[in-house]
Amino acid sequence: MKSKVNIKTVSYYATLGILVIFFLMPAYMAVVTALKQPGDITLPTSWDLPATLNWASFSEAFAMLRPNLVNSFILTICATAGSTILGSLNGYVFSKWKFKGSEIIFTLFLFGMFIPYQVILIPLFQTLRAMNLYGGLPGLILAHIVYGLPITSLIFRNFYAQIPDSLIESARLDGAGFFSVYLKLVFPLSIPGFVVTSLWQFTQIWNEFLWAITLTRHSENPITVGLANLAGGQAVSWNLPMAGSIMAALPVLCIYIFLGRYFIRGLLAGSVKE
């Protein structure tokens, strides 16, 4: 009996171990390559550890990608804040101030979630051009805010569905109106919802590439496009794009390391009754 369990456990861990190695292979490649001298990087030795550690790759890559990183931070922070706050207001209305037809509008919102963003690329490009927003960050920010609304509205609506209606009614009896109920009651109670939604949005927008390369001119390119530029061309020093990738992944990685538990907690919030 006991040995049976052991074989089972061993095989589980062996499978998991193999999978972990698979998943970490690209990360290993990135770190190893980033730390090599440009001259040492060849295909046959690509799996080898670096002979000497070349930390300069990071400072060099940072110098080149700095404008892109700044653009990415502006883009991601603005678009995340915008789509989260608007999504929260939407969710508040869809769950607590239902009006005639609100369910239909909500369903239409949900459709928006299922539209692949590649499909709307060309109309989006034309729309932004017509609005005179093509090429710059504001246009891309607007696009991400609008595209993010379905998912943020959905998360907040479900989150607010757990707040008892009588709480809102109680506040209305106390004399609170639409916005004071939101500011004094609903907002403070939905901080976990804000954490989940903004983490989600931050990750999505930070990592997005296609819209970024299509809708912004060179000086306004976010980090994903900057990285691609670094890796493009004829003779690429591979240590630089690798170092750049690691730097580009850091913000999202840090967020999950430090806020991940809130993410899980937020996703599970309300699934168990207190």
Next chain:
Amino acid sequence: MAEVILENITKSFGKTEVVHNVSAHFHDGEFIVIVGPSGCGKSTVLRMIAGLEEVSGGNIKIGDKLVNNLEPKDRRIAMVFQNYALYPHMNVYNNMAYGLRLQKHSKVEIERRVQEAAQLLQLGEYLQRRPRQLSGGQRQRVAMGRALVRKPEVFLFDEPLSNLDAKLRHQMRVELKKMHKNLGTTMIYVTHDQVEAMTLADKIVVVNKGRIEQIGSPDEIYNAPASMFVAGFIGCPPMNFLPAQHSNGGLSLENGFIIPAKDLLIPSDTRQLIVGIRPEKIEFSHLQRESGWLEVDIDFIEKLGSGKLLYTTIGPQQLILSMANGDDRHITRGWIRFPAEALYFFSHQDGSLLKVKSS
């Protein structure tokens, strides 16, 4: 303080009408209990008075003001919810003070009112706590306190005690009654619990399927129920109902037993009817009796401490007798009698009370 007048109010959700033509006049300072089974529309009526639901038809007046189109906050009412609806992120003090702040009362006034309510409800030492740090009974008090500090003209209660355990419920019931006596404010209280209705009310409104079945004092409702529904709903254990045939000289039950009812003037065209009798009004004897007494088997006995309930059957009908303690012999059979003066007669068709004159 104010009276509340409902004039033919109706409420529909979509095409379904859930409250039909409800009219009532609640006087200033009365403790009104609206009672009925769940889903009967009693809470909807209360919510319409509060302004949380729009009326589909009819008028609601509080004081001499028509409030149909007034916002809840402008109706000079306060409401206590079943789940208390306390603001979870505010401490007890702020829970009570929030509404006053919105009404732009001065800081001093808010402090005075909250302290006053806290003292009345013995919440003084809990003012800095959050709702989740309080027991059910304490939360209930905070909910009351939040209503109290507003100094409303009408208090509305939506099943405020149903989340408490039996003992606490009794205690809060007594305190609520005391509070009403001290304040003298009109209170409208919704419950499905007929005990709360009987003990708290000056006036009971019995609601069934969106209609008022009867309005009256607890005594009136208990002693002169207008219908089988009211008779069955108010009183614990409920009134017994026995289908009977009316013929000259008596009422024959389904098992053939005839209740002598010579001196009762039941309309002669009434053949079929329902006889009602309260469990405590049935006479019981261990000893064999003669005419007018019916021999029954006692199926089982429920001991209540202060008395006991005897269960028996007449034909297919269950019959409950309520008795004082005393004789502790194991009873398996006995003789029962239905005193004519304790009988109620209901229409076989619609359950309404048949007017009977005793000659």
